[in-house]
Amino acid sequence: MLVCCIAISIALEVSWLTSTQLDLHSHSPLVPADYRGPQETTARQIVESALEAGLGLLAVTDHFSVDFVPHIEAAARRHAAESGVELLVVPGAEIRVAWGEDEVHLIALFPPESYRECFDELARTFGIDHTALLVEDLPRVTLRAHPSVVARRIVELGGLCHIAHADRVFGSYRLLDRPLFDRLAGSGAVAAVELVDPANRGEAARRAPGVSIIASSDAHSPSEIGRRRTTLLLDEPSFAGLARALGVVDEESALAV
Numbered sequence: 001m002l003v004c005c006i007a008i009s010i011a012l013e014v015s016w017l018t019s020t021q022l023d024l025h026s027h028s029p030l031v032p033a034d035y036r037g038p039q040e041t042t043a044r045q046i047v048e049s050a051l052e053a054g055l056g057l058l059a060v061t062d063h064f065s066v067d068f069v070p071h072i073e074a075a076a077r078r079h080a081a082e083s084g085v086e087l088l089v090v091p092g093a094e095i096r097v098a099w100g101e102d103e104v105h106l107i108a109l110f111p112p113e114s115y116r117e118c119f120d121e122l123a124r125t126f127g128i129d130h131t132a133l134l135v136e137d138l139p140r141v142t143l144r145a146h147p148s149v150v151a152r153r154i155v156e157l158g159g160l161c162h163i164a165h166a167d168r169v170f171g172s173y174r175l176l177d178r179p180l181f182d183r184l185a186g187s188g189a190v191a192a193v194e195l196v197d198p199a200n201r202g203e204a205a206r207r208a209p210g211v212s213i214i215a216s217s218d219a220h221s222p223s224e225i226g227r228r229r230t231t232l233l234l235d236e237p238s239f240a241g242l243a244r245a246l247g248v249v250d251e252e253s254a255l256a257v
């Protein structure tokens with residue numbers, strides 16, 4: 001009887017977890033010169049592309065801006081009201097950080113209810129008035145700080161931070177080849193390492209123990225959304241559920257190392 005009860009309880013626990021396909025790094029047509037898809041791409045088309053790709057969660061992470069997020073959130077709400085099919089939209093931004101000879105792209109993800117304040121505060125912390133930036137300059141905005149400091153600030157503000165395309169080659173540079181990768185991945189502020197090539201998974205996992213290894217599309221067009229993705233078990237379709245699935249229990253544990 002006891003064994004039977006335990007079995008039922010395990011079955012109930014497992015049934016609360018939903019296997020969800022996530023794309024935690026994607027771009028909108030906000031910056032026309034940086035977008036590879038049709039310039040007239042709408043938020044609705046982005047939502048439909050994500051759902052057609054089988055995603056349950058899409059993070060919208062333009063370069064140093066959260067300005068397109070409300071359009072995609074509204075389109076997802078409208079689509080859900082019409083079709084009953086939900087897409088969880090997670091707001092965020094891609095943050096370029098330069099330190100010495102290194103350059104790191106961090107993805108900051110923020111709770112949907114407070115992302116604007118979080119992003120404003122992040123920009124203010126590093127002395128940038130993002131309201132004065134020209135849209136075409138957004139991909140070149142660069143924070144000059146140690147990437148671990150930026151990652152910690154994102155977490156302090158209630159966000160999640162992952163390292164974008166750690167194995168992408170830029171000329172002769174690859175972050176995965178650099179000592180900075182180990183320091184940043186071991187800083188305690190990074191929830192995940194995003195890879196482009198699954199062949200690098202073993203090396204990244206060995207050098208970033210306890211950090212989730214993920215894949216994301218870095219889509220710059222609707223057709224690229226979900227081309228690389230991560231499947232996680234979520235206990236609820238929410239930002240908090242995402243954080244738990246990535247192994248981040250709360251802010252203090254994220255910072256405790």
Ligand SMILES: [Zn+2]
Nearest residue numbers: 094105164165
């Ligand atoms: Zn990037």
Ligand SMILES: [Zn+2]
Nearest residue numbers: 025027094218
């Ligand atoms: Zn990107």
